[in-house]
Every structure is written in structure tokens, then in C-alpha cells.
Amino acid sequence: MSEEAKNWFSKSGPVMTLFVLAAWIPLAAYGAPEKTSPAQKTEVGTKTAVTPPGDLTPEMVVSLRSAISPAVSPDGKRVVYVLQTPRTSNEELGKARKEIWMRDLDPGESGNGRQWTAGPSDESPAFSPEGTWVGFLGTRGGKDSKAQVYLMPAVGGGEPRQLTRAKAGVSSFAWSPDGKRLAWLAKEPKSDEREAKEKKGEDWEVVDRAFQRSRLWVGGVEGKNEKQIPIGELSAFELDWSPDGKVIAFTAADTPSIDDSYMRKRLYVVPVDGAGEARSVWDPKAKLGSPRWNPEGTKIAINAGADTHDPSAGILFVVDPADGTATNLTKRWDGTVGELIWNISGRIDFTAAKGIRNVAASVAAGAGDVSVRVDGPIDISHLAASKDVKFFVASASRFDHPRELYQIPLDGKAARRLTSSNPELDVIHFAKPEAVKWKAQDGLEIEGVLYRPDLVKGPAPLVVEVHGGPESIYTDGWTTGYLPCTQLLTRRGFAILLPNYRGSTGRGVDYGKADQKDLGGKEFEDVLAGIDELAKQGIVDPKRVGMMGGSYGGYFSGLAATRYTDRFRAAIPFAGVHDWESFLGTTEIPTENELVHWNLDCLDETPLCWDRSPVSSAKRSKTATLITHGLSDPRVPPSQSRELYWALRKSGSPVELVVYPRELHGLTERAHQLDHIQRVIDWMEKYVQNAR
DSSP, X not given: OOOOTTXXXXXXXXXXXXXXXXXXXXXXXXXXXXXXXXXXXXXXXXXXHHSXXXXXXXXXXXXXXXXXXXXXXXXXSEEEEEXXXXXXXXXXXXXXXXXXXXXXOOTTOOSOOEEOOOOSEEEEEEEOTTSSEEEEEEEOSSTTOOOEEEEEXXXXXXSOEEOOOOTTOEEEEEEOTTSSEXXXXXXXXXXXXXXXXHHTTOXXXXXXXXXXXXXXXXXXXXXXXXXXXXXXXXXXXXXXXXXXXXXXXXXXXXXXXXXXXXHOOEEEEEETTSSSOOEEEXXXXXXXXXXXXXXXXXXXXXXXXXXXXXXXXXXXXXXXXXXXXEEESOTTOOSEEEEEEEOTTSEEEEEEEETTEEEEEEEESSSOOOEEEEOSSSEEEEEEEOTXXXXXXXXXXXXXXXXXXXXXXXXXXXXXXXXXXXXXXXXXXXXXXXXXXXXXXXXXXXXXXXXXXXTOOSSEEEEEEEOSSSSOOOOSSOOBSSSSBHHHHHTTTOEEEEEEOTTOSSSOHHHHHTTTTOTTTHHHHHHHHHHHHHHHTTSEEEEEEEEEEETHHHXXXXXXXXXXXXXXXXXXXXXXXXXXXXXXXXXXXXXXXXXXXXXXXXXXXXXXXHHTSGGGGGGGOOSEEEEEEETTOSSSOTHHXXXXXXXXXXXXXXXXXXXXXXXXXXXXXXXXXXXXXXXXXXXXXXXXXXXX
């Protein structure tokens, strides 16, 4: 199902007959990555002596670092970023460590820069407007501590100074235009009375009544004049200061629930001095992104859905807060808009999903055609700009490395890689992606990414890796982890297909809605069409096919094991939906599921929803199925996997269920990730590669 903005997920009918291929388009050859610094070369050289080229291991994969969340200094001379480092097997259990790093942008500078903080969880760095301070969110002081805003001098660094002391923690913050204040969002703390009762065991909760809303606060850099800005009974989610520092634009809903954060947010403005109440300026009745003021303080750019049933907040709107009018700037463009930067030239720059790549694009604030500024060979996940907008700094990946920083001039010159967080990858041989397209039965063109194994003659066994969402895409960037396991499987002789079936992002609103009222139908047949064409071309063996995926990809994999069992030797559904009726009453996103996934109520359409539930076809399964799930998952409860497991046991086919304690809708602990990777490899080798 669809994910929160920062979570990498990063969220069927009769078997199709053979379809006609539209085109198979190999990607242009990628150049070698920029060489590492001398110190890193020494390290890489040492490893080369003991690590043969092409030896990518599961242990290496779960240890890879990522450079994320860049912010450029106002003078354009430095970039601050987060280095995300997985915990080692010797550390206490938990998520990856996050540290703040600083790097000069001088063309003669090399290396990754200098570590600025020690973590263990420092993120969201931002320079103050005049460049004096770096603010960030830090979580320190033990397991039960909450994130707070910290400040440290932007020159020289030093010990961070804690600015906020929000009892329930801070979720985000923003600098005022003059750099003298900050605004932040903090969850309401539990009352003393409630905490006292909980200590006595009186900890029952009335569902949908005991909300801790997220409130808006403002305070000075010196920790003085802190005050809560009244916003009524709203729960706030994203914010931005007006250029004159007098007004804050923010998104909010009536409750802080996940469902409301997806489906019921509205755009508000509120005076910072408390002279007036929060005022709703736009309600798109659709998914809503983050607001960004224009330099004049007269308009607000924000990304949103086209309507209530649009699965993505993928359209760029400009809203006039005076009268609430909203202008669609990307209605003639079929990409999916992400993060926004309203620059001083009057243009709005943004990240976007487009085809099989995440790109950087731009559009004039008044109207006009979208221009793609950066389209490969890097896959952009985050974008920062210099104050004069002469260049971007992007966090981006490629097929041969996870996210690193790149400096991208806007004068047409080549991008420059700034960091090399994993020099050990420089000696590894990676399979290269190919962009592929084919026709579905109804003539719709489908896109995807294909990886072919080296040293395999004749048709190869195939693993189809399916993305979640379904409002998401697979790109030609880095796609190897605990799920999917692309490069680990190709070096073991598998071909890999990553399809962007109908319902995926990156192709406009109509394509994103094309699976509604038909989940598990034509969208799944889109994938079967791709498999058929690969088999027709002699690239894969249609008798040796497996499928894996997480969340909605887990749903697809459950269908592969049941409804489409004749086509798949093995399936590995992770955190998948397998019974649509029981899911509706147990998930944290029932409204989103009803309005933008199904676009119908499964309680009213019981026969259809049951027919498209994997458990309904489980008894006839002939597919070896490995089911995996996080034991504390609120998005897709683990009971969904238990239902499928017990239903598949009646079929007599091989089935295993593995649950991972403490994990939510994804795996974060090193041991769990490593275990999952090894199980995937073993399962696919046994039941797909060695099938006869």
C-alpha cells in the first residue's frame, strides 16, 4: 500500500494471451563513476587484492551507506548532508545511524567532507538564511528519547545546542527568512493525569478519540520567546514561512491519523504574531504535498492529486492564498511531481517520476511547458539548490551504487559526483539495466526495467520484482537490498524484470488510475504480457519464473502463488494483502484503500474483492511460497500473511511463513535484512533455477 513520503516503499482476471512487443530500448551506456579520493583509492586498492571483481555479497548489501538530505549553504560554497550507515552486527538493535556531514563545493575539493555530528540519529539539516547556523533534528539520550531541534555554528562546527524540549518530540522545522526564529511541529504530550493512570495500568484507549495532534510552535534562535501558534483543533503536517516572516503556510487535517494524513489534508495560513486565526485557503479534496511560498509572498506552490480518487499528489498547483484559486501548472505533462523549489527566477523546480527514472524538472510559475533539467544517468531522490539557482545538489543513485551526492550545473555542463560512501563497490561488476516497453492486451503500453544475467547462454530463469504502492515506480537506479535483491540475483544466473504496471506513477493521472475497480486484473496481466514477450524473444524460460515484492508487490506475489499459480514456480510475498475484506477492518489506511486503490467499498462489492483475494484461490496452488512479514506492521497487519499461510497449507505445495519481531512495514534491523536476503536467494535457486 502507499507509503509515507520518506519511506523507501521508500506502496487479477484470466491469463493473457501472447501480446505484441512495442519496443525493447537498451539504455545508453553509463560512464564509470568519478574516481574516489586518494585515501579512498588506497582503501579500495587494498580491498581489490582480496575481493575478486563481481563479488557482491549479502553482507555487503546490508552494510551499504547512503548520502541523503543535502542542503546548500546560502553562499553556494558548501553542502551539508546526512550519511546513513547501517548498524553493525556488534551494535545494539535498531535502525541505521544518521550523522551530519559537511563538504566544500570547491571544484578542486575531493573526498566526502568532514563528519559534523556523531549521531546516532541526526537528520534534516538546514542552513539558516544568513548561513550562520545549521539546524537539524537529533534524537539523543537513549531509546525513549524524542527528536528535538539542535543548532550548531555553520563554520567550525562544535557541540550542538539543543533548542527545543518538546516532550513528545519534533517532526519537522523551518527557518524564518531573517534567520532569527524557527518554526517547528511537535506532537501534543500526554497529560500528567493520563501518564499517572497508565502507570497504574489504566491504559485502555478509545479508538479514534485519544489523538495527540501535531501543533505549530515558533521560537527564537537563543531559545527565547517560544510560543505555540493557535491552529484550533487541527493536526499540522508540513510548513513554510512567507518571505516577510509574518505568515506560515501549513497543511493540516482534523486528526493526526495516517489515513487523514493521506486523504484529508487542507492548506492553511496563519499569522505568526497570533493576531488572527488559522485560515483554510485550499481544500483539493485529494492527496496533498508540501507548501512553498514564492519569493514575493503572494502565491503558494504545492503538489496535490487531481481529485479524491487520484492515487498520488503528483500535480503541481499554484494557490493564491487571498482568494483560494488554484492553477494547475502540469496538466499537460504526464510525470508525477515530488519535491518543490520556488526559485528567484520565477520558475518552480521539482523532482518528478517520469517513465523509469526520477528526474529534476522545471516550469514557469505563470504557465507553460515543463522542461526536464536532469534526466539521467542518475536517479534523483532529493534536490537542493544554491540561492542563486545556478546549480543543484542532488541525492541520487545509479544501478551501480546507492544514493550519493551530485553537483549539477544548470549551464549544460556534466554533473560532478561529490561523495563516494561505498568505495568497495568501485571494484564490483554490475549488470546493466535496459529500458523495456511492451503492449498489453488492450493496447496499453507498459514500461519496465530488465536486467540480464552474465554468463548465461539460452533462456534464463526469471524473477519478477514487483513494486509496492501501487502508486510507485521502479527505476534504473539502485534496486538491491533485502527486497528487491536485483544485483544479487543476476550474478546467480537470474534475469530480473521490474515492471511498472498500470497504476504506477510517472505516467500521469489516467495511467495511475487505470487499475481502479480492477485490482489484480489487467494490472497483473500487464506483467504476464511482459513475461510472454521476454520468453518469445528467447531471453527467459517461461517454465522457470518466480515473483517477489513487498506491500502491494506482496499482494501481487500472493496472486502469483494462487490465482496465477500455473505461471509461477515460486513466490515470495512480503507484507502483502491477501484478504481484502479482513484487511479493510484492520489496516491504518481504510479510507485510502477505498478511495484511491480500489475506488469502491469492498463491503459493497464482496464477490469481486473476494475473487481478487489470494486466499480465495489458495487451495489450488502449485507454487512454492515463502511468506514474510514484520510482526508489528500497522499498515498491512501480519494477520494477512497468516491467513495466506494457513490457506496454502491445504494445497500441499511448499509453504513457509517467517515473521520478524519489532519490524513495521519494512525491515530495518541488520540481522533481519540479512536473513531475508539469504532466504530469497535460497528459495529462488531451489524452486525456480533448479526446477525441471
